[in-house]
Structure formats: structure tokens, C-alpha cells
Amino acid sequence: MTLSVSLGHASLTGPRARNEDFVGAVTPEGAELENKGLLAVVADGVGGHANGREAAEFTVRSLLCDYYATPDTWAIPKALDKVISAANRWLVSQSQKRSDTAGMATTLSAIVLRGRRWVSAHVGDSRIYLLRGGELKRLTQDHVWEHPELNSVLSRAVGLDPRLSIDFSEGDLQENDSLILLTDGVWGSLQDARIQSIVEKHADAQEAAFALAEAAVDNNAQDNCTALVLRVAELPRDTLRDSLARIRELPLPPTLKPGQEIDGLTTLDVLHDSRVTLLYRVRNAAGDIYVLKTLHANADPHDAAALAHEEWIARRVTDAAFPQVVPWQARSHLYYLMSWHEGESLKQRLARGHRFSAAEVADLGARLLKGISALHRLAIIHRDIKPDNIHLGADGRLRILDLGVAESDGQGEGERFGEINNPGTPSYMAPELFTQGGERARANESSDLYAAGVTLYELATRKYPYGEIEPFQRPKFGDPTPPTRFRPDIPEWLESILLKAVAREPERRFETAEEFLLALERGAHRPLQVARKRPLMERDPQFALKLVCAVSLVANVFLLVALLMR
Structure with missing residues (x-):
């Protein structure tokens, strides 16, 4: 059973010479309906402003088109905010460029129905109502200033101001609910009781x-x-939440030994055994080999929820730089399957004594960053990039492993479910992720890129830029050690890239994976210019005060000696 919604709309000019309202909706099917939902929008071009109709139509069409182009892993409010804000910037820019479009603005009320939930986005004085069980409830608040000579003056509208604040709200859906989107021409003329009566009268x-x-x-x-x-x-x-609930309610499999079977899969060996998780190499009846990930028998419900969420994230990462989730309909226990690839991790290669050349470091770094870029485009943060989690297959392809602590804002479930494993490995964690003053920054794209920088630094030198950091240690970060101190043969251009990647302050690092990748691809042809040490005043902002105090102290000593010698 899928979401089934009937929809109707009407837009009448009324007493005005021109209809400046615009209305639209998209009713997708299949996977798009499941992932993005149904989107309906009304907009009212601001009266008295130039091209209000054009502003309303542009904003609605942009939202209906671009919302469905956003990543499935984005939360609905984030996707709506990104698209509406982009439309707002364009309208404001048109107002600034051309005198005939000054004040080009519109109200906007949009609602997304996905699964068993609704999410609304609202700016201005159009309205959204919910009619349920004989009760009409307004879901939006009007953004207006009271004016003594006018009925109302909009305090917010798309295109009115470069800084747009959008109201978001959400709630559960029930069968037979009616969602009603109205411009002020309708709700301003009809009382709520009349609106309810009309909707109830017409099936x-x-x-x-x-x-x-x-x-x-x-x-x-x-x-x-x-x-x-x-x-x-x-x-x-079956919404995502229902699916996760069903999966995590499955019983945990018993500890498997080589030769034992589960759901038609034969266990070959144990690949990994941690405090909570287990990875097995298994084979199906056709001889295909997979990786089976599950939990120890003593895992709690939070661990089960985290594993289900991990599978949900992994299913959405279809880039070739990651192992792929394998559907398995016969699943009777809590686990999921991934593709198996012969090869070894970069950590294993280091342990074997392999000495990575500068060219190898640059090549592996470029491939790693392409994978990280694909992840970030889906609004997913890996949070545990390190040589252990980077696999070089026998087919020559680099793959990024283990999304066990990955974070996605698509459902906010990462924080809600907690994590199976510890969030990150200390030596690869960015300085801002360590607790400072009782607060710890949240992992983001910058901290992933920092971890990638430490990984490449380790491949090149077998060391860490700030030394090895033990769990529960509270490290102090100064300047990173130049890689050439450990390997004098590292070229200057690569050293500059590594130092920028592992800079202590986020603003000194690469902003995106694409920028980091471009620096590696340019290499010696267009080398980065990076200061090897920060200026003394940056390293010690109180240095000037200390220097003044020291000079003053010395001067006072001399004066005292001079006075005593008289």
C-alpha cells in the first residue's frame, strides 16, 4: 500500500485586474513518492510590487522542480530551505539589477506529504489548515506588521529581503485528513467555520x-x-521508521562458525569481531561471496536500531567507491549483506612494510576524495576516515568502508539511534571534535577532510601530524610537524597540501573535497603556498601584552637601581 492522496485546486482573479497568485503540485509515484513525497504549493505575488505574479510563478516552479533534485538523504526541511532560499536570492538579485523589478516578492506556503508524515514550509500570509475529525486547525502563522492605515503589511516574503527566515513544522498524517492551502483572498473573506463547512460538504x-x-x-x-x-x-x-522498527525487532543470529548456515548463506570465516559488531564472509548457493554484518548476542535495542539505520544509509550510497548493500529477502535475523571484494586495507599494506611514494599518496588521495565528495553530496558525514577503513581491491579500485558511525540529516536518526561504534578514532579526529570547555563540535565535512589529510600524512610518513592521540586523552594542538621531518624526499608541493589539510583551524583547511582534489591533481604544476609555521602573534595572542609587561619590568628595575645608587 502506498500513500494515496486526491488533490484539487482553483485560482480566481476576483476583483483584481490580474491574478498574481500561483499554485502547483507534484504527485510522484514509486520510489520518488517514497523518498521525496508529494509536494503542494501556493504563492501570492505581493500586491503593489512589480511583477508579483512573476515572482509567485518563479518561486513555485523552482520549488516543484528543484526539490526533487535534492539528495534523498537530506531532511525535508533542509531540502525545502535550500531551494526556497535560492529562489529568494534570485528574486532579490533581480530587484537590485533592474528598476522594473524592484520589490519583486511573493508569499509562499508549501506542504510535503511523505509516508505517514507532513512537513510544511511557510513565509508570508498565505495559510495552511488541517481538517481532521471535524476540527479545523491552522498550521501557519501570518508574517505581518499591523498598520494603522492598511489591513496588514508583510514582515516576511520570498524576495523581500536577502535574509529569509522560513517557518517549518511537521506532524503525523491520518487517513481522511484534509490539508487546505489558501491565499489571503480566500481566508480573509471566509471565516474558519465557513472554510470547514465547505470542505466537509464536498467529498x-x-x-x-x-x-x-x-x-x-x-x-x-x-x-x-x-x-x-x-x-x-x-x-x-511501511515508512522508513516502520521498516527500521521491523528490521531491528528481528532476532540476533547465533555466533556463527565456518560451515554453519543462516538463511541459505554458508559462513566461510570471521572478518571482524569487535565489542558489539561481527562481520562474516559468507557464500550463497550460487557461489557468490558477500560480507554479512550483524551484532553480538548481548547487543541492546539501541545497537539494533543503529545497525538498521546504518543499512539505510548504506543503501543510498551507490557510488563505486563504496561496497554495495545486497538485498536478501530470506532474512530471518538481524543483519545485512554487502558486496565482497578481494584485497587489503591501506593499514594492512602499511603493516606489511609498503613504502608509499609521493605519486602513490597523491593518486590514492585523489581517489579517496572522489569517494568522500560523493558521500558529502548526499549530506552524509563518514566520521571515521582512516587507513583501516580504506580498502584497495584486487581489481585496483579504492573503496571506503564502514558507515557504522556515519551521520546523515535525512531523518535525524543518527543522533536518535546513537552509534554502534565509537564516533571516530582519536588520532584522525579534527581538533575541534575534542571537548573544549564542556562543549564538543559536531562532525562535519571539514572534519572528514581533516581525517583524509591525516590518512595521507600517515601513508607518506607512518606518523601523525600531531603525534598519536590515545582514547580519552585531551590533546593540545600546536603546529603540525612538517612531513619532511620524517621523510626528506617528500616534495614541497605535497607537503604544502598535507599541512593545509591537517591545519588546526578549520578555516585554514580545504573547504570542500573538490578543492582538496584539485590541489592534488595540480600537484607540482601549480603548488600551494602554505606557511610552515603560524606567526607568533597567532600562536600566542597575549604575546604583545607579555612583551610590554617584560619591558616595563626591566625598565622599573633599572629605575630602582638608579635611585638606590644616588
Whole structure:
């Protein structure tokens, strides 16, 4: 069963010479409906401003198109915010460039229905209502200033100000819910009781929308009248949350030994055995080999939820730089399958005594950053980049392993479910991730790139830029040790890149994986210029005060001696 919604809309000009409202909706099917949901929008071009209709139409069309181009792993509010903010910047820029588009602005009310939830985004004085069980509830607040000579003056609108603040809210859906989106021409002419009565009277969503707009015109509306009605007929049985709940309720498999079977899979050997997780190499009846990831028998419900969330993230990372999740319908226990690849990790290669040349470091770094870039485009932070988690296959392909502590804002589940493993390895964690003054920064793209820099530094030198950091240690970070201190043959261009990548302050590092990658690809042809040491005043901001105090002390001593010798 999938989400089933009937939709109707109407937009009447009313007493105005021109209809400046715009309304639209997208009703996708299949995976797109499951991942992104149904999106419906109304907008009201700001009256008295140039090209209000154009502003409303541009904003609605941009949102309907671009929302579905955002990554599936983005949370709905984040995706809506990114797209609406981009439209706002464009409208503001048009106002600044051309005198005939000054003040080009519009209200906006949008709602997304996905799974068994709704999420709204709202700016201005159009409105969204929820009619449920005979009760009409307004879901939005009008953004207006009270004015003694006018009915209302908008305090917020898309295109009105470079800094746009959007109201977001969300809630659960129920079957037979009606979501009603109205511009002020309708709600300003009809009382809430009349709106409810009209929607309840018309079972068909299209008839209800037209009846609302027509009733507003008949009631002497002073503006364009636009209504959009959504009726929820059926809700899906299985949302992501339901799926995760079902998976984590499966029983944990027993500890498996080579030769034992589970769900048609034969265990070959144990690949990894940590405090909580287990990885087995298994084979199906056709001879295909996979990796099976599960938990120890003493794992708690939070660990089970985290494993289910890890699988959800891994399913969405389809880039070739990552192992792929393998669907297995016969699953009767809590685990998931990944593709198996012959080869070894970079840590194993280091342990074998391999000495990586500068060219190898640059090549591996470029491939690593392409994988990290693919991850960041999906709004996923790995949080544990290190040689142990970078695999070089027998096929020559580099793959990034272990999304066990990865974070995605697509559902906010990473924080909610907790983590199976510790979040990161100390020697590869950025300085800002260590607790400072009781607060610890949250991992982000910059900390992933820092870990990539430490990884390449280790491949080149077998050392860490700030020395090895033990768990629970509170390290103090000065300047990173130049790699040439450990390997004089490292070229200057590579040293500059490594020093920038592992800089103590985030603002001194590469901003994106693409920037880091470009620096490696340019190499010696266009080398970076990076200061080997920070200026003394940056390393010790109080140095000037200390120097003044020292000079003053010396001068006072001389004066005292001079006075005593008289």
C-alpha cells in the first residue's frame, strides 16, 4: 500500500485586474513518492510590487522542480530551505539589477506529504489548515506588521529581503485528513467555520477547492482567490521508521562458525569481531561471496536500531567507491549483506612494510576524495576516515568502508539511534571534535577532510601530524610537524597540501573535497603556498601584552637601581 492522496485546486482573479497568485503540485509515484513525497504549493505575488505574479510563478516552479533534485538523504526541511532560499536570492538579485523589478516578492506556503508524515514550509500570509475529525486547525502563522492605515503589511516574503527566515513544522498524517492551502483572498473573506463547512460538504477535492475560491469571490473578496485541497485516502503501511522498527525487532543470529548456515548463506570465516559488531564472509548457493554484518548476542535495542539505520544509509550510497548493500529477502535475523571484494586495507599494506611514494599518496588521495565528495553530496558525514577503513581491491579500485558511525540529516536518526561504534578514532579526529570547555563540535565535512589529510600524512610518513592521540586523552594542538621531518624526499608541493589539510583551524583547511582534489591533481604544476609555521602573534595572542609587561619590568628595575645608587 502506498500513500494515496486526491488533490484539487482553483485560482480566481476576483476583483483584481490580474491574478498574481500561483499554485502547483507534484504527485510522484514509486520510489520518488517514497523518498521525496508529494509536494503542494501556493504563492501570492505581493500586491503593489512589480511583477508579483512573476515572482509567485518563479518561486513555485523552482520549488516543484528543484526539490526533487535534492539528495534523498537530506531532511525535508533542509531540502525545502535550500531551494526556497535560492529562489529568494534570485528574486532579490533581480530587484537590485533592474528598476522594473524592484520589490519583486511573493508569499509562499508549501506542504510535503511523505509516508505517514507532513512537513510544511511557510513565509508570508498565505495559510495552511488541517481538517481532521471535524476540527479545523491552522498550521501557519501570518508574517505581518499591523498598520494603522492598511489591513496588514508583510514582515516576511520570498524576495523581500536577502535574509529569509522560513517557518517549518511537521506532524503525523491520518487517513481522511484534509490539508487546505489558501491565499489571503480566500481566508480573509471566509471565516474558519465557513472554510470547514465547505470542505466537509464536498467529498471531491477539486470540487472543494473550487467551492472555496468561488465562495470567497461571492463574499466580496478584495484579492485573488486561490485554494488547494489535499485529501488523504490511504497511508503506506511501511515508512522508513516502520521498516527500521521491523528490521531491528528481528532476532540476533547465533555466533556463527565456518560451515554453519543462516538463511541459505554458508559462513566461510570471521572478518571482524569487535565489542558489539561481527562481520562474516559468507557464500550463497550460487557461489557468490558477500560480507554479512550483524551484532553480538548481548547487543541492546539501541545497537539494533543503529545497525538498521546504518543499512539505510548504506543503501543510498551507490557510488563505486563504496561496497554495495545486497538485498536478501530470506532474512530471518538481524543483519545485512554487502558486496565482497578481494584485497587489503591501506593499514594492512602499511603493516606489511609498503613504502608509499609521493605519486602513490597523491593518486590514492585523489581517489579517496572522489569517494568522500560523493558521500558529502548526499549530506552524509563518514566520521571515521582512516587507513583501516580504506580498502584497495584486487581489481585496483579504492573503496571506503564502514558507515557504522556515519551521520546523515535525512531523518535525524543518527543522533536518535546513537552509534554502534565509537564516533571516530582519536588520532584522525579534527581538533575541534575534542571537548573544549564542556562543549564538543559536531562532525562535519571539514572534519572528514581533516581525517583524509591525516590518512595521507600517515601513508607518506607512518606518523601523525600531531603525534598519536590515545582514547580519552585531551590533546593540545600546536603546529603540525612538517612531513619532511620524517621523510626528506617528500616534495614541497605535497607537503604544502598535507599541512593545509591537517591545519588546526578549520578555516585554514580545504573547504570542500573538490578543492582538496584539485590541489592534488595540480600537484607540482601549480603548488600551494602554505606557511610552515603560524606567526607568533597567532600562536600566542597575549604575546604583545607579555612583551610590554617584560619591558616595563626591566625598565622599573633599572629605575630602582638608579635611585638606590644616588
